[in-house]
Structures are given as structure tokens and as C-alpha cells.
Amino acid sequence: MISREDLEHLAQISRINLTENELDKFPKQLEKTIKYIDILQQLATDDSVSLDLQEVEFEELRKDEIRMSDEKQLAKNITEDGFLRGPKMK
């Protein structure tokens, strides 16, 4: 059961504001989805099943080289006065 409080908690840890409409309809929708993925509980598994992780050898990693990015292009994505803006500190 997903209550409105559960939803508000999930939204808070996900850093997402929800609209009133979403706060109303999401609990039921999310509950249906979780009920659906709950099918996974019927699957019998134990610790012998590996997670199929792909390992990359250290030697295969690329060299840590500096590559220049295009500053003019980069500036298009930040504020009009050319700065990055962050949250205000107390």
C-alpha cells in the first residue's frame, strides 16, 4: 500500500516536487506498478545465481588525458551573464 505520506517521502528523496494532481493519482498508479513487479517474488533464486557483472581490466581503461571542450558552445548552456548558478547557502 502506497499512502500519500509514502509518496511524499519518495518524492523528497528523489528531489522532485509533485503537483496536487500527481499527489492524488500517483499513489494508486505506483501501487499497481509495484504489485506488478511483485511477480518477481515467485521466482526461486538463491545465492548461487551470479549477477553477470561485466568486469573491465584496469589496462583496458583509457588514459586520463585532458581534452578541451568548446567554451563558446558551453556558455550557451549557462546563465545569460555567463555564470553557473547554484543554490543559495545560508
Next chain:
Amino acid sequence: MTKLDDLLAYEVVEGLTEGQFTAEDYVTTIIKRIEKVEPKVHSFITLDTDGALSSAKIIDKKIKEKEDIGQLAGVTVGIKDNISTRGIRTTCASKILENYFPTYDATVIKSLKENGAILLGKLNLDEFGMGSTTEYSRYQPTRNPWNLDYVPGGSSGGSGAAVAAGECTVALGSDTGGSIRCPSSFCSVTGLKPTYGRVSRYGLISYANSLEQIGPICRSIRDLVMMLNLISGKDALDNTSVPSTPISIPNKLNKLNIATVRELITGSDEEVAKSIYSASEKFKEIGCSCEEVSINNLHYALPSYYTLASAEASSNLARYDNIRYGFDYPIGEYKWDTYFSNVRENFGEEVKRRILIGSYVLSSGYYGKYYLKARKLRSLLRLELLELFKKYDLLIGPTMPILPFKFGEKIDDPIKMYLVDINTVIANLAGIPAISLPVGFSNGLPIGLQIMAAPFEEQKLIDASYELEKVINIPRRPNSI
């Protein structure tokens, strides 16, 4: 000669090389086609016709001066708008990125440009690739060129529709749980999800990075092979990419052992199943064996997919923090948390739902119950499929269990929408290659056949698809637009 805007990619390259027309002629014809059909179909989010025309002129100049023009010279390409293009707005169909201009090209874009391809613009998708209809695009939905009242499939719906409608010669899409194959099936074009690792993901804006691959959407197998070979290979900027051998167009079909997957057929609409059975008969006629098999773990594939995709989405989309990407809000009294939360309100509903589900399945207490279980299913499914591929070269079934449906039909019920992906997620979970190719119509709506192969056995997919394409006669261009 075929009309210019009907040409396939390899015919464009031939025509240019032989001097039958110029690149500018061709690109101008395609732009006229876009002007005619785009108001009905809405495939593009951003068009770059000026850029396309100037690239065409450069190619014409190179031809005049007998310089090398590249293997895709003059071919117009539409790019799904979640693949980074330097200096061309890349939105992921999200409001969060409505003013985002990448500073670099994705590796696949670099390869296309180096080979003379002409970029026409950026194609519509469901926001961040999350959806199966393009109805979750934050701009507008794309319409199915075969019947404008119906969805084109998704999430690469813009790519499928643009290729079907002749708005570009070929397109690139991306496939996380069927996003190339679903619109290919619904729009009656051919689309391939490569083996995980065959194509570099550098510059593909991540949604669920352990599942997704970039791949081509085309109107013929020859075009598809040409595109695939150009975008494949090891890329130092994507550690999961690996070297691969180029694919060739087969001279003759070696006898292949094919198996239809029982569960995929029984779960499908009658009309869809009929088309798939008739395709398997065609395979028999051209000398392949065709049996029926079951995949035991299929029942768990979709719940496992939505667990993993949502978990990865919740962490991948954490980067939209209103600092590097977001809006230029006035300096306010924003507290630390609200600074992030306010801007993230601008995600669409489906993106929010998946992030929330992702946070849920990764939460302490639920991690083992959902995420870990889903990971284990993924291993078991892959092992089961690899075992089947020891006996069979290819597994076949319908790409989509249903025909294209009307707008609004499933949008209010997330589970109904998720269920349409049931046949396609298998290949993403197992990391294997899968193709969708057009095999029929029912009431004017397209049906696609899905063929899956063992990892890096794309050649077998192509061998079978090329032969089937020859014997199945499908109208290539919708008359409705």
C-alpha cells in the same frame, strides 16, 4: 528512375557517384517532402535544413574536385533527440533540456559525419525514451504515417515515422526496452537493436545505461547494414564497447535453424500471430528449419525490466539539478533542497513515475526484494537464451503483441502501456541483438516480425532478414500522406 525522395540510402550514394543528381538536388527534394508531410506527422523536434543544405554543397564540391566523399555521402539522416549533436539543440523531448546545446558530437554522429551523411535534424521521442507511443514527448506526439489517428510506437517514434514518411533516408534511434523495434514495427520499417557493446553509447543521454544501445532504422536491409557497419566498433570513450567484425550482404542463405517462441505468439492478437506464422512458413520455403520453443523465464522478464530500468533512471536523471542543466531562475531565497526539487517538477508524469519507482526499489529494505531479484532474473534469462542458441540460430516472434493503437488508448494506465513492451525487453535484458522487419498489414496497420540471435551474431539476423525481405512484398510508402 525512382522519384528522388523514394531512394534508398545505397541508391543515393550510387546516384551521386554516377552524377545522376547532385547532393543539393537530393537534399532540396527531401526538405520539400518534409515541408509537405511534417505538419501532419510531427516527426521532428528540431530541423536544421540550413545545415543540411550547406553540408550538401560541400559534398557536391568534393565530387567536382574528385575528393573522397565517404560511404554515406548525401544520405539524409534524422537523429533521435537523445543523441548529442554538437551545436544542435538536444532536448530528449524534455522541458528540462529545452535549451541544451551539446558541446560535442556523440561517437555515432562523428562517424556519420565523417562518412558524408547529412544531418537533417532531431527526431521526436517519449521524454528521455520512457514510453511506447511518443505521447510522453513534452513537445507533441508524432503520428503514424500509415494512419494519422494511430500512434507510431516509441520511444523512437519520430525516427520510425520520419523514415516511413520519407522525411529522411535513414534514422538513428535508441533501444532500452524496445524503443527502436516498436516504432519500426508500428511504422513498417526495419530497425535493429545491436548486441550490447557493439555500438558506442558515448553521447547517448542515459536513461538505463546497462540496457540501451543506439541502432539504425531504415527502409531496407542493405541500408541497415551500411549504417550498422559505420556506427559499430570499439570506442575509447565507452568502456562497454567492443571491437566487432563488419556485417556483409549474403550471397546465398545458408540453412538456418529457426525457432518460434511459443509464449510470444500465444500472447499476441490473432492477426499478428497469423502474420508471424506465415513468415515462418516463408522461412521453411527458403530452406530453413522452423520449430517451436518455450522460454521458461519469460514470465519474469517485464517486471525485471521495469525494476532495473526505473532504478537506473532514478540515478541517471539525478544529474538534472538546475545547475548544469535547467532554467535560468532569478536569484531567490531557494533553500538547498527546493533549488533542485523546483526545477525537477518540470519532468513529465511518466518520467516522475519511473524515478519514484526507481527510488522505491532501491530503498533500504526493498533492494534485495526487487532490484537484486531482477538482476538475478536477468542472469537466468541470459543463460537460458544462450542455451537455446546452442541449438537454434535464431528465435522469432512478433515484435509487438498488438497492432498500432489510437492516441489516448493506454495513456492513463501505466501498466497497460508497459505491457506492450513484453516481447522486446528480452533482448535488452540478455544483451542480444534483435531486429524488427515488416511482414504484413491488418486493416492498413503494420505488423513486424522480431528476430533475435546470440550475442554478436548480427550476421545471422541479416542473412535471414535479407532473404525474407526479398520474398515478402510490402508497400514501402503510405498513401495517406
